[in-house]
Amino acid sequence: MSKKFDNQKNIVIVGGGSAGIQIARGLSAKLDASKYNLILVNSRPFSIHMLAGARMTTSDVDHLEDSAFIPYDKVFVNGNGSVKIGKVTAIDANKGTKGGVLTLADGGELPYEILVLAPGSTWNGAVAFPDDKDEITEWLKQWRGKYKKANHIVFVGGGAVGIESAGEIKDQFPHTKVTMVHGDNMLLNKTYPDKYRLAFAKGLKARGVDIIYNDFIHNLPDEGVVGVTTRNGKYLDADLVVLTTGPRPNTGFISTLGSDTLTERGNVKVDPTLQLPSHPDIYAAGDVIDWAEQKQAAKCTAHAAVVVANILDVVAGKIPVTKYKGSLELIVITNGKRGGAAYVGMLWGIMLGAWFARMVKGKDLLIPMGRKNAGLV
Helix, strand or coil: CCHHHHHCEEEEEECCCHHHHHHHHHHHCCCCCCCEEEEEEECCCEEECHHHHHHHHHCCHHHCHHHHEEECCCCCHHHCCEEEECCEEEEECCCCCCCEEEEECCCCEEEECEEEECCCEECCHHHCCCCCHHHHHHHHHHHHHHHHHCCEEEEECCCHHHHHHHHHHHHHCCCCEEEEECCCCCCCCCCCCHHHHHHHHHHHHHCCEEEECCCCCCCCCCCCCCCEECCCCCEECCCEEEECCCCEECCHHHHHHCCCCECCCCCECCCCCCEECCEEEEEECHHHECCCCCCCHHHHHHHHHHHHHHHHHHHCCCCCCCCCCCCCCEEEEEECCCEEEEEECCCCCEEECHHHHHHHHHCCCCHHHHHHHCCCC
16 A cells, blocks of 8 residues: 555545545545545446436437546546546455454455445446446446347336336337336335325326236246246236336445444444444434435535535544434426426425426436536536
């Protein structure tokens, strides 16, 4: 390890998604670079703007891969930080008198004095992108080809990913048969009012999408196999079945901190300061935290503000006191470029229609905002 690493205290951020980027940017603007070495660890040399995933995998419309892959070139203010490409496999919080050591997949080690865990989620189906840029290019080519040649597509899961995927298919291939299989009696989940959930069913059905409720497909057929049977025995003559269930927290490596670190579902237990209860020098943010809220990139700004404020207090010799108090539930789901709806969880619960979804998200999928958060203009 270089002398730079030896002489400075490492503040390490694991994960370069929305939360990790905003924390890195916030810290780099105010940390004393002569005392602290800020390192962002990520498995890719760029971030994927996941809100573009459904459209980007459906077709090459707008060539989204040119803008939705966000480089880290401008993340660090005044260049006060560095990116290390790699995967963390374990955390040893007891190795050393203060802080700990990360073990990487290549066998290397990275010491830290303060650690931030923002590894994001593990996705399913078409949006489960590989890490290598060349592999992603091939991945997009393959999925676009699958969607184009399919006669009957079944999406397993009626959450935001399933809804947006179905909408993008109907935009590009309006005559392709699309069926959605969902395990509840309405789309989405109970966080949102029935009126909002029913509005999406109405919008999809108007575009020719069939919806099967209270059912599931346990075993996805091998590629090339035509036909699949649901748990309740309904046969569908699908030639492409795509898993669009919600993601899971990418926290396997965090379990090495101890059995009391994660919930049963795999989320990281945190105090309101977003510190881990048993490890005050470790913070967590983004999709992985155990907090009663929907997991969305929009929440990351508030998480990042808390983590940055508390770390800056710690390096200044103060006790971290900034607490996360939760965020407003707000969601915008598209049904293709021109359709969709939004929900704002304030007052009586505000619903906004296709015009709002189109204006806010449908046209550019909030890619410009993601690039701005990474310091790009």
